Amino acid sequence: MKLTEGSLEFEFKNAINGFKFDEMDNSSSNYHGLSHCMKGVDFVIEFDDYWLFVEVKDPDHPDTTEERVNKFKEKAISGSLISDLVLKYRDTFLYHWAENKTEKPIRYVCLITLECALISKLMSDLKRQLPEGSPNTRWKRPISQSSVIANIDTWNASFKQWSVNRVTP
Numbered sequence: 001m002k003l004t005e006g007s008l009e010f011e012f013k014n015a016i017n018g019f020k021f022d023e024m025d026n027s028s029s030n031y032h033g034l035s036h037c038m039k040g041v042d043f044v045i046e047f048d049d050y051w052l053f054v055e056v057k058d059p060d061h062p063d064t065t066e067e068r069v070n071k072f073k074e075k076a077i078s079g080s081l082i083s084d085l086v087l088k089y090r091d092t093f094l095y096h097w098a099e100n101k102t103e104k105p106i107r108y109v110c111l112i113t114l115e116c117a118l119i120s121k122l123m124s125d126l127k128r129q130l131p132e133g134s135p136n137t138r139w140k141r142p143i144s145q146s147s148v149i150a151n152i153d154t155w156n157a158s159f160k161q162w163s164v165n166r167v168t169p
Contacts, residue, residue: 001013001015001017001018002044003018003019003020003043003045004167005042005043005056005058006021006056006058006061007058007061007166007167007168008056008058008111008152008164008165008166008167009116009164009165009166009167010043010162010163010164011162011163011164012045012161012162013161013162014047014048014142014161015045015046015047015126016046016047016048017045017046018043018044018045018046019043019044020042020043021040021041021042021043021044021053021092022040022041023041036085038091038094038095038124039084039087039088039091039092040088040091040092040095041053041054041055041088041089041092041103041108042054042055042056042091043056044096045089046104049104049105050104050105050106050107050145051096051101051104051105051106051107051110052106052107052109052162053092053093053106053107053108053109054087054108054109054110054111055085055088055089055108055109055110055111056110056111056112057072057081057111057112057113057131058111058112059072059112059113059114060074060112060113060114062166063115072114073114073118076112076114076118076122077118079125081122082122082126083129085126085130085149086126086130087108089108089130089144089147090130093106093143093144101142105142105145106143106144106145107129107144107145107146107147107148108144108146108147108148109147109148109149109155109159109162110122110126110147110148110149110150110152111150111151111152111155111164112149112150112151113151114151115151116151116153116154117125119149119150119151119154121151122149126147126149128145128146130143130144131143131144132144132145132146132147133145136159146165152164152166
């Protein structure tokens with residue numbers, strides 16, 4: 001299954017189903033229709049044993065200006081990017097829960113096209129703000145099985161079954 005976000009093309013091998021969750025297309029049966037009050041990740045992908053939520057941030061897109069890249073880096077350093085990524089996950093989880101689709105574990109992967117040093121810091125921050133597994137003895141089920149932030153190189157090295165490539169129009 002192939003999905004695109006901007007100039008990035010993803011291939012999710014062995015996926016049962018997948019769609020662009022945040023697409024603003026009322027004609028799509030997957031349109032969540034709550035963008036006025038809820039945020040959504042870019043893709044929701046179903047596999048046999050788990051769900052995969054994918055968020056894509058592409059500040060290194062060929063058409064991006066240096067000013068926009070610098071603003072994005074400021075957002076990353078300030079912590080507001082992580083807050084946004086956590087909110088996108090939580091709202092998508094809540095939407096998924098309301099559809100009664102939380103029977104399988106959920107994995108969250110964010111692709112951010114930045115250098116590795118910043119990615120590493122962002123991943124630490126995400127893991128602090130989005131609990132993995134069952135961090136509380138009262139919880140019977142985890143909210144997230146795992147959460148990862150990767151750039152294109154680390155994505156392709158770590159997730160060989162989910163390749164990503166930049167495509168030119």
